Amino acid sequence: MRLAERALGISPSPTLSIDAKAKKMMAEGLDVINFGVGEPDFDTPDNIKQAAIEAINKGMTKYTPVPGTDKLREAIVKKLKKDNGLDYQPSQIVVSAGAKHSLYNVFQVLCQSGDEVILPAPYWVSYLEQVKLAGASPVIVPTRASEGFKLTPGELESAITGKTRVVVINSPSNPTGAVYSRSELKALGEILESKGIAIISDEIYEELIYDGLEHVSIASLSPGLKELTVVINGLSKSHAMTGWRIGYAAAPVPVAKAMADLQSHSTSNPNSIAQVASVEALEGTREPLRNMVNEFNRRRDFMLERVNAVPGLSCAKPGGAFYLFPDMSSYIGKLYNGKRIEGASDLAALLLEEARVALVPGVAFGDDHCFRLSYATSMEKITEGMNRIERLLSEIS
Numbered sequence: 001m002r003l004a005e006r007a008l009g010i011s012p013s014p015t016l017s018i019d020a021k022a023k024k025m026m027a028e029g030l031d032v033i034n035f036g037v038g039e040p041d042f043d044t045p046d047n048i049k050q051a052a053i054e055a056i057n058k059g060m061t062k063y064t065p066v067p068g069t070d071k072l073r074e075a076i077v078k079k080l081k082k083d084n085g086l087d088y089q090p091s092q093i094v095v096s097a098g099a100k101h102s103l104y105n106v107f108q109v110l111c112q113s114g115d116e117v118i119l120p121a122p123y124w125v126s127y128l129e130q131v132k133l134a135g136a137s138p139v140i141v142p143t144r145a146s147e148g149f150k151l152t153p154g155e156l157e158s159a160i161t162g163k164t165r166v167v168v169i170n171s172p173s174n175p176t177g178a179v180y181s182r183s184e185l186k187a188l189g190e191i192l193e194s195k196g197i198a199i200i201s202d203e204i205y206e207e208l209i210y211d212g213l214e215h216v217s218i219a220s221l222s223p224g225l226k227e228l229t230v231v232i233n234g235l236s237k238s239h240a241m242t243g244w245r246i247g248y249a250a251a252p253v254p255v256a257k258a259m260a261d262l263q264s265h266s267t268s269n270p271n272s273i274a275q276v277a278s279v280e281a282l283e284g285t286r287e288p289l290r291n292m293v294n295e296f297n298r299r300r301d302f303m304l305e306r307v308n309a310v311p312g313l314s315c316a317k318p319g320g321a322f323y324l325f326p327d328m329s330s331y332i333g334k335l336y337n338g339k340r341i342e343g344a345s346d347l348a349a350l351l352l353e354e355a356r357v358a359l360v361p362g363v364a365f366g367d368d369h370c371f372r373l374s375y376a377t378s379m380e381k382i383t384e385g386m387n388r389i390e391r392l393l394s395e396i397s
Contacts, residue, residue: 068095101249177318
């Protein structure tokens with residue numbers, strides 16, 4: 001049976017592949033420390049779970065409107081006003097099966113053959129594939145650790161052509177944890193607004209932010225930018241609800257309608273029970289979230305100190321999310337038991353095979369001189385995993 005060309009061009013998610021391989025090794029009885037996972041290790045808060053149980057008992061298990069229930073979309077509107085200073089109507093909100101699904105929808109309705117989409121690198125792995133699936137061409141713009149892994153106005157202007165349709169901004173960033181300041185977003189926004197280029201603002205890690213930094217949505221900076229921006233967010237990271245699959249987009253009315261129409265022919269509505277739970281997540285107590293952020297902050301500081309103490313590794317302090325993205329380029333060209341290390345991919349393979357530590361090589365994010373470590377795991381596992389990494393790296397010459 002012949003596969004379509006778009007199917008042949010899809011690469012599997014490296015982050016999910018690494019996680020699956022690590023879990024398979026663990027199921028086989030191997031002691032693997034998994035730093036590859038991209039989800040909180042905390043349980044979904046009890047009040048959210050209880051809301052779902054009550055929804056089931058009340059028979060709220062039927063189809064809902066395609067873009068989500070009125071109650072959930074109204075709760076999202078209130079959240080965006082309160083937290084982000086953004087005014088939307090429920091008709092501008094489309095709830096989907098996770099933020100990844102929201103992103104897929106928006107790329108599909110905004111992009112077509114001949115369009116270019118600017119992706120600052122390092123980038124989240126699925127942006128690249130989703131752009132290609134929409135028939136557009138990704139334009140990769142490398143950023144540098146010295147600039148905080150953030151796109152500068154000069155780099156943005158240099159990348160824009162007559163074919164540029166969309167720019168993706170992810171703050172806080174996966175994989176680097178970079179957080180754009182208000183002034184940095186304003187400088188980028190002035191360029192994009194003047195040229196009428198659409199913005200996809202992925203804000204899924206909005207709540208996971210440290211050191212008193214401020215999360216700013218670029219859509220809040222001017223009415224013109226709001227009309228050019230599709231805000232993507234969800235409950236997976238902020239409320240430890242990865243498996244519940246609830247994400248959402250806030251967009252200008254024509255874009256929101258197109259996304260809902262597309263979704264009506266693909267998945268229809270998101271899970272009805274998870275939508276009820278999501279209302280509670282947005283309107284209920286924030287204490288579990290505060291506790292989770294405080295613990296992530298503690299883990300970040302500890303892991304960062306351990307990483308920077310390893311000869312040959314260097315990592316800037318991330319302002320958000322739950323990842324470190326250390327540079328390992330000093331190991332390129334060196335040998336381990338006769339095996340030459342050509343990049344982070346080789347090092348990641350060695351660490352998994354020899355040290356039983358799973359992490360994601362930076363090539364998955366557009367930079368094979370770095371790798372991603374998730375600190376969404378216990379302090380005990382972080383300590384043991386870093387001990388193993390340090391021992392193996394000490395044996396490379």
